[in-house]
Amino acid sequence: MSPGLAHADDTTPGQVTSTAPLTARATLPGSVDGKRIVYWTTGIKGAPAQSSAAVYFPPGQPPEGGWPVIAWAHGTTGLDDACAYSINGPILPDRDWAYLGRWMQQGYAIVAADYVGLGTPGAHPYLDGKTEAHSVVDAVKAATATYPSLAGKWVTVGQSQGGGAAMFTARYADDFGGNSGGLSYRGAVATGVPAYIEDAIPLVARPGVVPVPLGNTLPETTSYVLYILSGLRASFPEWNVDSYLTPYGRHWVDEAEGPLCDTTEGPGQDYGFGDVIRKSNVITGNFYSRPLDHIAGFAGALKNYMGVPESGYHQPVLIGQGLRDTDVNAAGTLLLAQRMKNNGQPVTLKTYDLDHSGTVNASLADSIPFVHRLFAT
Known part of the structure; x- marks a missing residue:
């Protein structure tokens, strides 16, 4: 040493x-x-x-x-x-x-x-x-x-x-x-x-919200949502975030944790996760099986986490x-x-x-x- x-x-x-x-x-x-x-x-x-x-x-x-x-x-x-x-x-x-x-x-x-x-x-x-x-x-x-x-x-x-x-x-x-x-x-x-991202999440983290392929027009928004979901399931295992996600949602959170790096802040230098989101027409409203704010104490914990x-x-x-x-x-x-x-x-x-x-x-x-x-x- x-x-x-x-x-x-x-x-x-x-x-x-x-x-x-x-x-x-x-x-x-x-x-x-x-x-x-x-x-x-x-x-x-x-x-x-x-x-x-x-x-x-x-x-x-x-x-x-x-x-x-x-x-x-x-x-x-x-x-x-x-x-x-x-x-x-x-x-x-x-x-x-x-x-x-x-x-x-x-x-x-x-x-x-x-x-x-x-x-x-x-x-x-x-x-x-x-x-x-x-x-x-x-x-x-x-x-x-x-x-x-x-x-x-x-x-x-x-x-x-x-x-x-x-x-x-x-x-x-x-x-x-x-x-x-x-x-x-x-x-x-x-x-x-x-x-104030924490104020928006309870409004959008629910089934059927924004039922359009955001990844086609706003890949940065979709990528950030997936990164946040990954962070929450790592930081709050007691919430069992996966149980609030559909198989589609769990798949895309898993993809977000994969080896492709982000390319959402501007023109990507390489083929990255933002390009995957865009080309796959990822639909954020299909991520959830039930609203995340049904988790007890969700709003307060989220404020402490990212507010x-x-x-x-x-x-x-x-x-x-x-x-x-x-x-x-x-x-x-x-x-x-x-x-x-x-x-x-x-x-x-x-x-x-x-x-x-x-x-x-x-x-x-x-x-x-x-x-x-x-x-x-």
Whole structure:
């Protein structure tokens, strides 16, 4: 075992169990000596779990005190281990490499967590906000403890699924150790935040709803529904989610957990799950044998699982939202920002006349100076 790696029985969050070079596919262009780390974190129902992350270093000598860290929380990539960011790279490399490259050019190292169950044992609890936040915080713990060239000061930046993860990280960073052990958490940037998804699920997760082939026109919606169903049946085995699904529904959730990665945030680079949904004319209304909200305590559990918090933030948050976004409910994200303001939270909202994917790089004009101010404090 290499020096500094965790003993087999040490599951302390942030303990590194292995390091390895990144694949070419997962290497940010322009970065140097990138690494894939596997570390312990907190998973489903608070159980110890392993997660992984890519660590990207800028070229040149680090500044005094080390490179400040951007913790990148990525958008949906799929559910299979092969879809992990630190293995497969981004679904949209042109977009994401340009985005992360801009951050690196500002003099930041990047730690990109995969989230529990992506590239590591076990299921990926899709949109489980607290578990995602644990993965992000513990990736920074692991990376900064392993690489002396990294500073302890860090911010979270996330898009789509990762926008939600960035929000949960901002809310729970203090609780999960993001400001301890030499770490100094400064705040978050979140674009395309999936807000109030938990309010829509009880309305649509029932037999016969939307009896049209959504996969033909909105494959992203259908894919997200299937990913959510997968996450719920992994996170709540006591619900027996399969018993609320038809054989057709169980088949498609199983397919969502298969080896095809997501291609729903834009033009797919490869043949992926979004293409399967589109070509198969998948009908969401045929997934269910009975409504999911017949599960006792369903609404409250779902809110705790994926409901983006409206209060409790201690560091500044910038929310960027595309007004032409059809992947997440733009109105819901705007409502979240307004409720946060009403609750006296340190939130800034910026909007863009763009879609879900286009907002990512357009938001840099606002997010780069915002993050610069966070690190200057």
